Amino acid sequence: MPFAGTVTPAPPTRYSPPLPHPPALRPCTAPPGAPPVSGEHMPVSATLAANEALAARRSRGEPVLPLAFGEAGLPVPAALRDALAAATSSNSYGPVAGCATLRSAAAGYWQRRGLPTSAGSVVCGPGSKPLLYGLLLAIGADVAVPRPSWVSYAAQAGLIGVRPHFVPAAPGEGGICDPAGLAATVAEARAAGREIRSVVVTLPDNPTGRLSRPATVRAFCEVAAELGLIIISDEIYRDLVHDPATPVLSPAAVAPQRTVVTTALSKNFALGGWRIGVARLPEGSLGSWLQGQLVGIGSEIWSAPAAPIQQAAALAFREPEELSERVARSRSLHAAVCRAVAGICRAAGLDVPAPQAAFYVYPDFEPWRGHLARRHGVTTGAGLAGLLLDRYGAGTLPGSAFGENAGALRLRLATGLLYGDTDEKQEAALAAADPLALPWIADQLTRLEEILADVAS
Ligand SMILES: Cc1ncc(COP(=O)(O)O)c(C=O)c1O
Numbered sequence: 001m002p003f004a005g006t007v008t009p010a011p012p013t014r015y016s017p018p019l020p021h022p023p024a025l026r027p028c029t030a031p032p033g034a035p036p037v038s039g040e041h042m043p044v045s046a047t048l049a050a051n052e053a054l055a056a057r058r059s060r061g062e063p064v065l066p067l068a069f070g071e072a073g074l075p076v077p078a079a080l081r082d083a084l085a086a087a088t089s090s091n092s093y094g095p096v097a098g099c100a101t102l103r104s105a106a107a108g109y110w111q112r113r114g115l116p117t118s119a120g121s122v123v124c125g126p127g128s129k130p131l132l133y134g135l136l137l138a139i140g141a142d143v144a145v146p147r148p149s150w151v152s153y154a155a156q157a158g159l160i161g162v163r164p165h166f167v168p169a170a171p172g173e174g175g176i177c178d179p180a181g182l183a184a185t186v187a188e189a190r191a192a193g194r195e196i197r198s199v200v201v202t203l204p205d206n207p208t209g210r211l212s213r214p215a216t217v218r219a220f221c222e223v224a225a226e227l228g229l230i231i232i233s234d235e236i237y238r239d240l241v242h243d244p245a246t247p248v249l250s251p252a253a254v255a256p257q258r259t260v261v262t263t264a265l266s267k268n269f270a271l272g273g274w275r276i277g278v279a280r281l282p283e284g285s286l287g288s289w290l291q292g293q294l295v296g297i298g299s300e301i302w303s304a305p306a307a308p309i310q311q312a313a314a315l316a317f318r319e320p321e322e323l324s325e326r327v328a329r330s331r332s333l334h335a336a337v338c339r340a341v342a343g344i345c346r347a348a349g350l351d352v353p354a355p356q357a358a359f360y361v362y363p364d365f366e367p368w369r370g371h372l373a374r375r376h377g378v379t380t381g382a383g384l385a386g387l388l389l390d391r392y393g394a395g396t397l398p399g400s401a402f403g404e405n406a407g408a409l410r411l412r413l414a415t416g417l418l419y420g421d422t423d424e425k426q427e428a429a430l431a432a433a434d435p436l437a438l439p440w441i442a443d444q445l446t447r448l449e450e451i452l453a454d455v456a457s
Helices: 044-058 076-084 098-113 128-139 151-160 179-189 214-226 283-301 307-318 321-347 368-374 381-392 422-429 439-456
Strands: 122-125 142-147 164-168 196-202 230-234 260-264 277-280 411-414
Touching: 044 142, 076 122, 076 321, 098 122, 098 260, 122 128, 122 283, 128 151, 128 196, 128 230, 128 260, 128 277, 128 283, 142 151, 142 179, 142 411, 151 164, 179 196, 179 214, 179 277, 179 422, 283 439, 321 439, 368 439, 381 411, 381 439
Parallel strands: 142 164, 142 196, 196 230, 230 260
Antiparallel strands: 122 277, 260 277
């Protein structure tokens, strides 16, 4: 009998060897060229940093136009508040992969979207961001990502000590690598001795607000299969496609053995602060290996998602009518405000792809390049975002935060915080037949018009 406190030897590793992938996780290393000891630190994620800069201005009483942070500023639906309140006595850690109720609710969610899913292939975590990090860490090799793409894929790869390889998005689309570009990038990287084992897609996309076409998804999956890549399909905006008739094709429907899908409640229910996300692992040997790795990583970092949140999340993923209706109303609100913002940018002479989903507009200020340089000394996206913040209190994110070249004059405008600063205003925005007519939304749109006119003058 060992004494209490005696350390017993660690059991042998619980994972059977993976199939196409070596099991070893790469140790975390400092990014290439980083000094071993310095006063530098890991920068705060661009989107969170921009939010903090705006909050500081607001606290000084200065006016702000909040277009930087990718959050839907909407209240928590009453049914979810009640479900959370009823679950506060759930205080056990529970299983690392999430409780059975949530895993089977998430499986049902995917099933209703045409992806057959068993509860056993679902892993839950405190947001999809840590799940994505866990996946990249488990895969342990370089990753291909679209240019532009969400800020954290490349940053997470850097944290893990692997490299992101940017591949231009398919022309006219967003969130998916151009298939031919993917083949060329992977071939080049492999010839240079780099190992790329996965590729990320975002369907629909942040920052462009675009959704890739089914034909592109098929061509992309074919190339990914030829290259032996694992596909990580981030579908957190899946339910916010503005026109519900637009076809959405998940790579998991085309390449089921090699595609992991992630989603969360942060966007469709505006529950980012609840920190809950889910991953759907593929069936088969690759899926079981990846799932084992992900659960092992989760067990050492977050232990399990918060138990009461899981109970409320299970209700959300079951999608009772009241909650589906709420998502439908928020989708219409996002669509109306995105269209209006895109229209203002277009009327000012900017190039703007028509937003198709979520709450993002991605204008290109290229037509103003000469004027911006002459009149404002601005030659980069970051310089342009700085001008808008410093002179007008308008928070935006430059394309460079999403992997674009510094000289690109594209900005991401996130429209989800234009709905009002109180629950009452936000509820009114959700209920309004014409949300653009509400004074607090109309005023901010007018402010954007004025800012663009002033910059252009
Ligand atoms: C494309 C994309 N994926 C994932 C996330 C992370 O969301 P969460 O960790 O809240 O699930 C975000 C949040 O901004 C996002 O825009």
